[in-house]
Amino acid sequence: MARQPVRVANFSGYYGDRFSAFDEAMGGDPFDVLVGDYLAEITLASLSAAHHRDPSRGYVEYFVDQLRPHLGAIAERGIKVVTNAGGFRPAILAEVLRAEIAAAGVALRVAHIEGDNILADLASLRAAGHRFDHLDTGAALADWAATPFAANAYLGGWGIAAALRAGADIVVCGRVTDASLTVGPAAWWHDWSPEDWDALAGAVVAGHIIECGPHAVGGNFSGFLDIPDRVVPGFPLAEIAADGNCVVTKHARDGGTVTPDTVTAQVVYEIQGPLYLNPDVSVRLDDVRVTAAGPDRVLVSGARGGPPPPTTKVALFAPVGYTIVNTVYVTAPHVAEKVDLLRAQLEHDLPEDVTVHLTTIGAPDPDPASQWAATVAVRVMLTAPTAGALDRADLARRLGGLYLQSIPGYFHDVAAGLNTTPRPRVEFWPGLLPQAALAHRVRLDDGSELTVDPPARTETARQPEHPEPDPAPAAERVREVPLGTVAHARSGDKGGNSNLGIWTADARVWPWLRAYLSTDRIRTLIPEAADLDIVRHEFPDLRAVHFVLRGLLGAGGSANTRIDQVGKAIGEYVRARRVPVPEDLLTATTQESTR
Numbered sequence: 001m002a003r004q005p006v007r008v009a010n011f012s013g014y015y016g017d018r019f020s021a022f023d024e025a026m027g028g029d030p031f032d033v034l035v036g037d038y039l040a041e042i043t044l045a046s047l048s049a050a051h052h053r054d055p056s057r058g059y060v061e062y063f064v065d066q067l068r069p070h071l072g073a074i075a076e077r078g079i080k081v082v083t084n085a086g087g088f089r090p091a092i093l094a095e096v097l098r099a100e101i102a103a104a105g106v107a108l109r110v111a112h113i114e115g116d117n118i119l120a121d122l123a124s125l126r127a128a129g130h131r132f133d134h135l136d137t138g139a140a141l142a143d144w145a146a147t148p149f150a151a152n153a154y155l156g157g158w159g160i161a162a163a164l165r166a167g168a169d170i171v172v173c174g175r176v177t178d179a180s181l182t183v184g185p186a187a188w189w190h191d192w193s194p195e196d197w198d199a200l201a202g203a204v205v206a207g208h209i210i211e212c213g214p215h216a217v218g219g220n221f222s223g224f225l226d227i228p229d230r231v232v233p234g235f236p237l238a239e240i241a242a243d244g245n246c247v248v249t250k251h252a253r254d255g256g257t258v259t260p261d262t263v264t265a266q267v268v269y270e271i272q273g274p275l276y277l278n279p280d281v282s283v284r285l286d287d288v289r290v291t292a293a294g295p296d297r298v299l300v301s302g303a304r305g306g307p308p309p310p311t312t313k314v315a316l317f318a319p320v321g322y323t324i325v326n327t328v329y330v331t332a333p334h335v336a337e338k339v340d341l342l343r344a345q346l347e348h349d350l351p352e353d354v355t356v357h358l359t360t361i362g363a364p365d366p367d368p369a370s371q372w373a374a375t376v377a378v379r380v381m382l383t384a385p386t387a388g389a390l391d392r393a394d395l396a397r398r399l400g401g402l403y404l405q406s407i408p409g410y411f412h413d414v415a416a417g418l419n420t421t422p423r424p425r426v427e428f429w430p431g432l433l434p435q436a437a438l439a440h441r442v443r444l445d446d447g448s449e450l451t452v453d454p455p456a457r458t459e460t461a462r463q464p465e466h467p468e469p470d471p472a473p474a475a476e477r478v479r480e481v482p483l484g485t486v487a488h489a490r491s492g493d494k495g496g497n498s499n500l501g502i503w504t505a506d507a508r509v510w511p512w513l514r515a516y517l518s519t520d521r522i523r524t525l526i527p528e529a530a531d532l533d534i535v536r537h538e539f540p541d542l543r544a545v546h547f548v549l550r551g552l553l554g555a556g557g558s559a560n561t562r563i564d565q566v567g568k569a570i571g572e573y574v575r576a577r578r579v580p581v582p583e584d585l586l587t588a589t590t591q592e593s594t595r
Contacts (some may be wrong), residue, residue: 003189003242005241006239009034010237012063013037014213017038021066021235022066026070031079032080034074034081034082036066041495042565044150048317049424052319056089057089059085059089060085063083064096064100067097071106072106075107082164083170083171084178088117090112093112094172097110097172109170110168111171111442111444113174115452116176118152118438119150125437130434132432134429134432135313135495136496136551141316141431144318144429147319150315150317150318153314154176154279154314154315155173155175155176155438156312157182157203158440159452160184161184166450168444187203189240195307196244197304198305199305202246204276204283205276205285205303208269209267213235214234214236216266218262221261221265227256233254233255233256235250259298260290264542264544267290267300268499269501270493270494272497272499273537275461275463279308280455281308282305283305288300288302288303307458308435308459309458309460313432314432316429317427318429323384327377329378330407330409332368342410345402346399353384354382354383357381361376362376364376395420396420399412430495464537466536472511472515475584477582478582479580482575485586487504487513490571491567496553496554496555500574501546502574506585509543512581514540519534522536535550552570
């Protein structure tokens with residue numbers, strides 16, 4: 001007999017997320033498992049740098065403070081807690097938690113997952129012939145000039161499931177996939193086998209939806225103007241059934257809302273296409289459907305699964321130099337010419353190994369009604385192989401010395417001061433490694449160890465190829481409006497690529513949207529992507545078109561020189577572009593969901 005759905009609540013979406021979310025979840029609606037995700041790629045890079053400086057650290061220390069007040073309630077209510085707050089030192093975090101539990105006088109068992117941190121084994125793995133081929137380019141790790149100081153494989157959820165089956169109440173992970181934090185508890189709860197592909201696929205989708213916390217509840221949502229009580233959106237819950245289908249909801253007392261569109265936004269976020277690879281299952285998103293199932297309740301169904309890939313991703317990080325950033329301001333007229341002069345003055349007598357990167361932010365109004373309407377910010381970044389080179393360049397002195405010899409109206413924010421301290425640049429290499437080469441293990445509180453076998457059956461699969469759309473039939477009358485008038489969007493990062501999902505809530509708009517958004521159209525709408533390799537897919541059940549803009553983010557968010565490091569605002573930029581929409585599609589409120 002199938003067990004009732006497991007209720008999985010999220011309390012963290014990244015390192016630095018709202019500290020009070022743990023308190024909020026514990027005071028909210030009932031749930032069975034509480035999961036916290038801290039390790040986005042860019043935050044893992046930050047944590048890796050801290051761990052490199054002090055090897056005794058490298059876990060999310062404030063998680064202990066979040067958990068401490070609730071140890072008694074967790075024990076009393078039989079709640080399970082699963083988190084990747086272990087970062088680079090899950091064993092140390094597990095010991096810290098055991099000390100906290102002993103001090104609180106409660107009976108809770110802590111287990112931790114090992115095997116993701118392969119830095120010490122990197123040389124032997126490479127000697128054994130493992131190339132760590134780059135996920136996007138196929139280049140071997142040997143081609144990377146940098147020397148990694150962190151290497152963590154993405155593990156699946158079966159170690160978490162094994163720990164829970166062995167009686168653990170708190171499971172501390174390092175680099176598992178974000179969705180694994182949900183897949184493991186669901187597999188444990190429903191007693192799935194490793195070949196329950198469709199059920200596992202559904203759990204991956206559920207985990208993907210709730211892993212970013214308030215994202216699914218109206219946070220970072222292009223339709224934010226329609227979100228009630230949007231100042232502090234709550235955190236989501238997923239009720240995962242035995243067949244893998246789930247209902248996404250939220251704590252009733254919290255702000256925000258859960259709708260088919262807030263959920264769709266997360267389904268199309270940070271994916272590479274209809275094939276979503278996980279160490280436990282290859283997920284096909286083509287047939288995923290989102291359906292309103294009541295106030296703040298959305299049914300997510302239709303995920304299909306198959307054997308997982310033989311390889312998993314390894315996040316390798318390496319120092320590639322240093323950077324320093326400041327901001328100055330330029331006032332119209334002749335903004336472009338003024339920025340050119342600034343560049344020439346900053347590059348004058350600059351050490352040879354230092355590079356200047358200037359980014360103009362915004363544009364002045366043609367007839368500015370205030371001084372600030374005539375002003376643009378110019379972000380000044382210097383990069384160099386060493387901190388010493390940046391010290392010699394002395395950006396603060398250079399900027400501070402331009403007042404009497406540079407452009408008219410030059411100034412910086414004196415109240416904010418000028419930054420004088422270089423910061424390390426950390427580059428990301430997403431390598432591939434056979435899962436069979438990993439030693440995935442569970443360490444229990446009695447010191448015993450459980451071995452997690454690699455998948456017995458694997459299969460190499462590739463993203464499907466979708467043809468470009470036929471041109472839309474000519475409309476009798478069109479009107480130039482922002483694309484966001486008829487479409488939502490969300491964008492994000494996958495290594496050096498940016499993804500972009502664009503969808504409509506209105507079934508009438510879908511035929512036009514899919515026909516209009518060709519690859520060539522995206523090159524026009526996003527000039528920075530004009531020369532990039534762009535991959536396009538369609539999700540008809542979601543009324544979505546999805547793009548991967550390969551290389552837009554350089555070598556990854558932690559090292560590229562873009563201000564929007566991880567591509568979060570690309571979707572909103574595209575929605576701001578004015579496009580010719582048939583007038584008959586503008587006769588109703590097109591953003592009202594018709595699902």
